[in-house]
Amino acid sequence: MITIVDYGLGNLGSIKNAFDKLNINSVISSSAKEIEKATGIIFPGVGAAGAGMKNLREMGLDEIIESLIRVEKPLLGICLGMQLFMSFSEEGNVNCLNLINGNVRRFNTKFKVPQTGWNQVKKNRASKLLKGINNNSNFYFVNSYYCDPFDKKIVKGVTEYGQTFCSVFEKKNIFGVQFHPEKSGENGSQLLKNFTDIVYENTTCS
Amino acid sequence: MLTKRIIPCLDVDDGRVVKGVNFVNIVDAGDPVELAKIYNNEGADELVFLDITASSDNRKIMIDIVKKVAKKVFIPFTVGGGIRTIEDIKNNLIAGADKIAINTSAVKNPQLIKRGASMFGSQCIVVAIDAKKQGNSWEVFINGGRTATRINVYDWVQKVVQLGAGEILLTSMDRDGTKDGYDIELTKKISENVSVPVIASGGAGSLQDFAQIFNDGKADGALAASLFHYDELKIADLKQYLLQSQIPMRIT
Numbered sequence: 001m002i003t004i005v006d007y008g009l010g011n012l013g014s015i016k017n018a019f020d021k022l023n024i025n026s027v028i029s030s031s032a033k034e035i036e037k038a039t040g041i042i043f044p045g046v047g048a049a050g051a052g053m054k055n056l057r058e059m060g061l062d063e064i065i066e067s068l069i070r071v072e073k074p075l076l077g078i079c080l081g082m083q084l085f086m087s088f089s090e091e092g093n094v095n096c097l098n099l100i101n102g103n104v105r106r107f108n109t110k111f112k113v114p115q116t117g118w119n120q121v122k123k124n125r126a127s128k129l130l131k132g133i134n135n136n137s138n139f140y141f142v143n144s145y146y147c148d149p150f151d152k153k154i155v156k157g158v159t160e161y162g163q164t165f166c167s168v169f170e171k172k173n174i175f176g177v178q179f180h181p182e183k184s185g186e187n188g189s190q191l192l193k194n195f196t197d198i199v200y201e202n203t204t205c206s
Numbered sequence: 207m208l209t210k211r212i213i214p215c216l217d218v219d220d221g222r223v224v225k226g227v228n229f230v231n232i233v234d235a236g237d238p239v240e241l242a243k244i245y246n247n248e249g250a251d252e253l254v255f256l257d258i259t260a261s262s263d264n265r266k267i268m269i270d271i272v273k274k275v276a277k278k279v280f281i282p283f284t285v286g287g288g289i290r291t292i293e294d295i296k297n298n299l300i301a302g303a304d305k306i307a308i309n310t311s312a313v314k315n316p317q318l319i320k321r322g323a324s325m326f327g328s329q330c331i332v333v334a335i336d337a338k339k340q341g342n343s344w345e346v347f348i349n350g351g352r353t354a355t356r357i358n359v360y361d362w363v364q365k366v367v368q369l370g371a372g373e374i375l376l377t378s379m380d381r382d383g384t385k386d387g388y389d390i391e392l393t394k395k396i397s398e399n400v401s402v403p404v405i406a407s408g409g410a411g412s413l414q415d416f417a418q419i420f421n422d423g424k425a426d427g428a429l430a431a432s433l434f435h436y437d438e439l440k441i442a443d444l445k446q447y448l449l450q451s452q453i454p455m456r457i458t
Contacts, residue, residue, distance in 0.1 A: 011304055013276065013299075013300060013301070013302045014283075014304060017276060017277050017280075017302060018280060020277070021277075021280065046326075046327045046329060046330070047326070048327070111208070112401055112402060112426070113401065114328070114402075115208060116329065116373065116402075116403045116426070117209060117210075117211055117251070117403070118208070118209045118211070118251055118456040119207065119208050119209070138209065138456040138458075140281070140282060141208075142329040142372075160207060161208065180282075183281060183282050183304060184280070184281075185246075185281055185458060186280075188280060189280065
């Protein structure tokens with residue numbers, strides 16, 4: 001089962017709706033026990049990094065996520081969820097989960113911040129998440145900050161917003177997207193379907 | 207590059223879309239759920255749903271419709287009308303809205319913007335402003351355009367952004383329903399002076415109006431209702447036209 005982690009932030013209903021449309025079973029949960037049993041995990045999030053980390057720690061979910069990484073369960077971070085995978089965020093200067101080495105930085109641009117709207121993802125390396133999705137496809141973004149991983153090889157998609165930033169990363173079983181696939185029409189649906197394929201492929205292999 | 211957004215608006219009264227509905231059409235164009243589905247499939251970049259009667263009596267009905275619409279749209283979905291409390295915001299978000307538009311309540315209780323933004327993030331708080339030209343400036347009107355506030359639109363916008371509004375839905379009361387084109391002057395003045403996106407509303411009548419509000423009015427999004435409901439303009443055709451006019455568009 002795909003489990004959508006509820007840590008008090010985010011449009012969980014939208015993500016559930018998107019999976020329902022694809023006839024993929026998913027469940028929203030804040031229970032550590034239930035999350036531990038998941039086959040694949042969606043780690044959503046809108047809002048601020050500080051509040052996100054505080055909630056995660058209070059609910060004991062930070063340790064659960066670390067243990068899931070050790071057993072290599074596929075994990076997809078969306079928007080703030082992706083950012084919390086990093087070592088450190090400039091937003092409120094908080095330490096994050098440190099699953100991916102690197103920082104979360106604020107846009108330094110003359111454009112309006114947050115970036116709000118549809119922007120293109122340029123595929124710069126072979127990507128499991130972007131399989132079957134055309135290069136420069138549009139996805140829906142709402143963000144003031146972006147991930148800057150130290151290891152550039154994990155960056156699979158980039159987007160331009162006054163500067164080039166990482167919009168998709170993949171490192172083993174850890175996946176992150178800066179945009180909202182659940183709000184990105186057909187391209188977003190395809191991405192969630194790809195993640196589901198990764199999740200179940202993983203199950204049959206192990 | 208960020209694309210400009212085309213946003214159909216559903217004005218809902220007692221469970222039906224009330225603006226610009228062609229009742230003789232074979233398809234029941236008055237059903238918000240059906241219309242939402244059509245716009246989602248036709249390439250709308252976002253959808254706005256406004257409960258224009260917004261009495262507490264039909265609040266439950268509205269939540270049910272919000273839920274049904276949310277299941278049909280896979281694009282950002284804004285809900286407004288009669289939002290008065292944090293609880294109202296929360297209930298609509300749970301029902302599947304991504305953003306909440308507040309208008310009258312924002313004027314009466316500006317702290318709602320601040321509290322809403324700190325609880326749910328600025329990205330989800332849209333302040334809707336109904337603006338009417340008075341001499342050389344614009345005045346904020348509330349209660350569906352019935353009540354003047356003596357508040358200057360420009361000052362109000364600065365204040366709501368400071369309080370945490372993540373987006374401005376700016377309606378020109380002078381242009382609303384006229385099809386004479388958007389209010390370029392108003393939109394440009396606001397858009398160039400705020401750090402958040404501005405959605406222009408009121409007056410869309412032709413393809414050129416959309417090009418103008420993006421090029422000259424500096425709008426980030428353009429909202430229209432009757433043009434789309436009446437099928438006077440297809441979203442796909444509009445987007446093709448704008449793309450040919452060198453305006454960045456998302457083509458599905």
